[in-house]
Amino acid sequence: MSAGVVVAGAGQAGFQLAASLREGGFRDPITLVGDEAALPYQRPPLSKAYLAGKTDQEGLFLRPPGFFAEHAVAHRPGLRAVAIDRDARRLQLSDGTDLPYDHLVLATGARNRPLPVPGAELAGVRQLRGLADADALKESLATARAIVVVGAGFIGLEFAAVAAARGLPVTVIEAAERPMARAVSSEMGAFFRRAHAAMGVRFAFGAGVTAIVGRDGRAAGVALADGRELAADLILVGIGVLPNRELAAEAGLPAEDGVRVDAFLATPDPAISAIGDCARFPIPFARGLTPDGTVRIESVQNAIDQGRCLAARLTGKPASYGALPWFWSDQGPHKLQIAGLSGPGDASVVRGTGDAFSVFRFRDGHLSAVESVARAGDHMIARRLLTAGTPLTPDQAADPDFDLKGLALRRP
Numbered sequence: 001m002s003a004g005v006v007v008a009g010a011g012q013a014g015f016q017l018a019a020s021l022r023e024g025g026f027r028d029p030i031t032l033v034g035d036e037a038a039l040p041y042q043r044p045p046l047s048k049a050y051l052a053g054k055t056d057q058e059g060l061f062l063r064p065p066g067f068f069a070e071h072a073v074a075h076r077p078g079l080r081a082v083a084i085d086r087d088a089r090r091l092q093l094s095d096g097t098d099l100p101y102d103h104l105v106l107a108t109g110a111r112n113r114p115l116p117v118p119g120a121e122l123a124g125v126r127q128l129r130g131l132a133d134a135d136a137l138k139e140s141l142a143t144a145r146a147i148v149v150v151g152a153g154f155i156g157l158e159f160a161a162v163a164a165a166r167g168l169p170v171t172v173i174e175a176a177e178r179p180m181a182r183a184v185s186s187e188m189g190a191f192f193r194r195a196h197a198a199m200g201v202r203f204a205f206g207a208g209v210t211a212i213v214g215r216d217g218r219a220a221g222v223a224l225a226d227g228r229e230l231a232a233d234l235i236l237v238g239i240g241v242l243p244n245r246e247l248a249a250e251a252g253l254p255a256e257d258g259v260r261v262d263a264f265l266a267t268p269d270p271a272i273s274a275i276g277d278c279a280r281f282p283i284p285f286a287r288g289l290t291p292d293g294t295v296r297i298e299s300v301q302n303a304i305d306q307g308r309c310l311a312a313r314l315t316g317k318p319a320s321y322g323a324l325p326w327f328w329s330d331q332g333p334h335k336l337q338i339a340g341l342s343g344p345g346d347a348s349v350v351r352g353t354g355d356a357f358s359v360f361r362f363r364d365g366h367l368s369a370v371e372s373v374a375r376a377g378d379h380m381i382a383r384r385l386l387t388a389g390t391p392l393t394p395d396q397a398a399d400p401d402f403d404l405k406g407l408a409l410r411r412p
């Protein structure tokens with residue numbers, strides 16, 4: 001009997017691959033090995049509706065429990081893949097057993113970057129990646145009196161909005177001079193800075209954390225490089241993630257800052273592929289953004305589209321991966337939507353005003369990305385324009401009378 005497909009990591013990407021394989025008529029065994037206890041679930045609500053108590057655990061699951069037996073997908077929760085024997089095509093597991101595979105998919109995601117300062121291990125210091133983290137954070141929120149968030153990225157800001165909505169004092173500390181500095185334009189960063197201030201969130205920009213101050217074995221505050229000390233009994237650290245690349249690296253596969261795959265999501269070993277947050281891959285939208293045109297993308301869209309793309313290859317319909325990256329973040333009453341991939345050097349053109357506007361980003365004169373708040377129409381138009389590669393000039397984007405929708409709907 002065929003050993004089928006074994007997937008290390010039962011998250012968004014691994015699950016999507018399994019579901020799409022069955023949809024595509026794949027008949028061999030599929031085994032999803034995941035080191036978490038729960039059924040495969042979606043992470044975005046962990047820093048939004050789930051944290052705010054607006055949805056329960058069941059609302060997070062990607063499919064109900066019956067799905068797995070019905071579709072002959074063997075989900076093995078609570079098990080870690082620990083090593084790959086590439087010659088024997090076997091995946092070694094944390095319970096001492098191993099699984100044979102015809103094709104192995106690495107979908108191991110990413111983990112939080114630790115805060116490298118004294119006191120980071122104290123009770124009251126938390127991070128957010130999985131369901132267990134979210135449950136612990138919820139519990140801490142219930143009794144917290146003063147909160148410090150380290151890092152003004154998406155997760156830190158989403159959490160800050162939820163905490164501020166409960167009337168808790170929240171200060172966000174950020175090493176850069178503005179929020180989401182790596183991900184969005186200075187115009188969009190400025191809007192969210194004002195929006196959070198209106199929610200009651202305070203900021204310390206250009207600030208470095210030197211230690212978590214403890215009292216009676218618990219976090220009591222945060223010491224900053226400029227000598228200030230901020231009192232806090234709950235500290236959320238959100239300073240980015242590291243790809244879970246060790247399985248691949250230890251098996252001799254290239255995996256510096258992500259498991260290296262080609263345009264078909266294949267590693268140099270034809271029996272091993274990688275998808276989702278853990279994978280570093282080439283994509284046309286990254287041209288001019290990184291020296292070698294490869295990126296690692298942490299988003300639901302990327303995890304789903306890569307799962308689908310790989311499933312198509314494994315069912316005999318190979319195609320290179322080229323889906324347009326898009327993303328969203330909910331911060332208090334504001335939804336940020338991003339289509340495309342921008343870099344810090346990209347030029348900005350603003351369309352719209354006040355609380356409803358889009359920032360069109362241009363790299364080397366070409367549209368690279370569009371960031372929108374309360375302009376869902378712009379976001380959908382941007383997806384069409386970027387996917388089709390339709391030329392748009394900065395002057396056209398800046399002209400409020402220019403018919404963007406007409407341009408997006410025009411046939412090539």
Ligand SMILES: Cc1cc2nc3c(=O)[nH]c(=O)nc-3n(C[C@H](O)[C@H](O)[C@H](O)COP(=O)(O)OP(=O)(O)OC[C@H]3O[C@@H](n4cnc5c(N)ncnc54)[C@H](O)[C@@H]3O)c2cc1C
Pocket residue numbers: 008009010011012013014033034035036042043044045046047079080081082107108109110128129130155244247275276277278297298299300301303326327328329330
């Ligand atoms: C709090 C939060 C909010 C987010 N909000 C948004 C959002 O608003 N919009 C958006 O687009 N994206 C958002 N994301 C990002 C999105 O959830 C991820 O990009 C997506 O989950 C990536 O899917 P993945 O399958 O690659 O990784 P994951 O979903 O992380 O799954 C990987 C799984 O593999 C497991 N694993 C790791 N190593 C092993 C091993 N050796 N053996 C077995 N199992 C292993 C991990 O524990 C995990 O369960 C958010 C993420 C978080 C954490």
